[in-house]
Amino acid sequence: MEHDSTREGYDTVAETYAARFRDELAGKPLDRALLASLIEQTAPGTPVADLGCGPGHVAAWMGERGAKTVGIDLSAAMVSAGRREYPDVEFREGDLLALPAADGEFGSAIAFYSIIHLAPSELPRAFAEVHRTLRPSGLFLVAFHVGTHVRHLDEWWGHEVSIDFQFFEPAHVADLLEAAGFKVEMRMERVHHSDEVETRRAYLLAHRIL
Template sequence: MTDYLDITRTAYDTVAADYADLLRGHLARSTWDRAVLGAYAELVQAGGGGPVAEIGCGPGRITEHLHGLGLDVHGVDLSPEMIAVARKWYPHLDFRIGEMPGLSIEDGALAGVVAWYSIIHTPRERLPEIFADFHRILRPGGHLMLAFQVGDEVRHIEHAYGHDISCDAYRLLPEAIAGQLGETGFSMVSELVREPSEEFESTRQAYLIARKQ
């Protein structure tokens, strides 16, 4: 059976260029995304700053935004094609190929970890491994931010961004994710759920910020 990481990598390699073009200006139209990212950047800076990794960075648009907010941030993604786009668009930033779990980052090395809609292709039973890896690479007091679609279903995606692909996307319950983070050794800082925008979303969106104890 093909591993979900291989399936996800293939899907995002396929759509990378068109995905990047479609979402490139999205943050300018998303008040809530900018607000949450700004609050997160302030939390990291108030804690003394330090290195931050965006895990599942795709074409790098969130990494670039966090950099503009003053964070020392680099991006990691499992898709070589996504990383190629990110390096082309933002050559002043550091982008690396990597997978979660199993990130090639030293224990306690980071002040922050951001997973912006990047846990949505992970089977639910594998999420504790992901959160444990995030906990491992954060220093005590470091902050984690997650963003994801709210729900309790699995969607099989066969066409996206003008391409035929095949991968699953998991909608998640914020209270369940918060509980898993607590079991991993995080304390919750904020939980925000907003209604879908009229632009293209069909479900509520969640933003969770947690602190490594």
């Protein structure tokens, strides 16, 4: 997969995306519960990383509930929108394969539908980066679409793009997390909500053990 193409696609749709997803969590009680649990289990004062944060609405939601949040995204336009909309969140531009963060900087991290823009062969490197930037016992919550296929978009909300969406099997992702030095604590799947793309969604919660 070409990350430049993904970056350019999200730069193109950033303003539309930010407007459409600003209140996304209002209709997702399960996501809110998982995020609240993560905040509760994160050591006080340690930052929570939102990896592939988009315009930052999830990072902002966590920040409103006491978390110190750092949003990291590939798209400069997404980061710009986030800084404008959510000045209390720290934003950084960066790739999941080379996170702009120090070793052990984060108390916990989330990646909601961001690993779906990685090729399967890139997951071990991405998870190694998450492991590197987490403190010992730090939590990592990842969400993705279930399957083994790729969906490609040439058009998104009237904009011309070229973006691939890779689906993954939860057992495979869990195996890769454990190979990277995590212990998977929870696996969950759900069907899509009525206003979502029709896919099954998986959530894995793991903690750093090495």
